[in-house]
Amino acid sequence: MVHTRSLGRRIMSQKWVIPTHSVRVSKRARRVTIKVSAYTGLEVVIPIGFKKSKIPEILRSKEDWIEKSLSRIQPEDELTRPDSVQFDLLSEFWRVEYAGSTGDKAKLVEQDPNVLLITGSVDDPVKIAAVLNQWLQKRAKAMLVPWLGRLSEELSLPFNRVSVRRQLTKWGSCSGEKSISLNRNLLFVQPHLARYVLVHELCHCLRLDHSNRFWNILEKYEPKARQTAVIMRDGVDWVPRWAQV
Known part of the structure; x- marks a missing residue:
């Protein structure tokens, strides 16, 4: 870049x-x-x-x-050091601990039970956010990619490719080539809301617009789709600040 x-x-x-x-x-x-x-x-x-x-x-x-x-x-x-991470989608709660150390970078290690140990530049919120986002990316990809595949088979809604990445304004997107992109911050969302996003994008593989015809298709799989869409508009409030940078 x-x-x-x-x-x-x-x-x-x-x-x-x-x-x-x-x-x-x-x-x-x-x-x-x-x-x-x-x-x-x-x-x-x-x-x-x-x-x-x-x-x-x-x-x-x-x-x-x-x-x-x-x-x-x-x-x-303003960006600060988090003392915990909660993934509503996975029903996981992680305690974040910091160990004073020297170095230009922050390092993150998973420890049992559900403890994240961050060492290195522990006084720099930006570097801490960077390692947390790297960890978030791995966890999100491991969860969302296979889940989308299972839903695709279950609902007979095929797609071609899927990627998981940081997105600030969208929970997901779908291209004309049936390539789906999912927001890694879906890990902070409740399971039924995250499922709606995945099904929403799978339905875009049938129709790319947001016409009444699209919503009729989506509501076959998600009967409360329109109400859920309204709820998801304020979803940024569920995402911690470090995951928005």
Whole structure:
């Protein structure tokens, strides 16, 4: 990934002051995306060659969403060292312990019973978040990939590929090639809600849009799909801050 970071100035539009933001150039990006987190604040990710002069106009078009997302970030939401990790999907509770040590990186080791020992740079919340996210990625992939496969066979809803990754704004997605991407933060979600997400994406392999026809298909497998979709919109509240960076 090729990227640069720069602080945007507060630019006055006719009706709205564009907040301070960072710009990151990514060779993997195919379009402009806007992200908001407690750690990075407002971030704009752009493809290589995209004209930065177009960013203010894009931000203005997302004014309502940006203001709502930024308003959710409170001072107490700043990145700190967690003392526990709870995976509702797996009914697991892990206690996090820290051992004073030197080093440029943090290291994580699983210990019994359900203890995570972090050593190294234990005073750096960013490095701690990094090793926790690496661990989260492995746990999520081990859980979600086979589960999707079982649901696919059970419901006769085939797909081609699946990936598990960090996503800030979506629980899952499906491409026209029937390639499904799942958010690793589903581990923090209750089982029936996570199952809804997986079935939702499998149904997109039949129909990619969110038309009434799609919802009718989905409701054959998830009768309360529309109600669950509303619940999932506020799902970011279930995800700890370290898993959002």
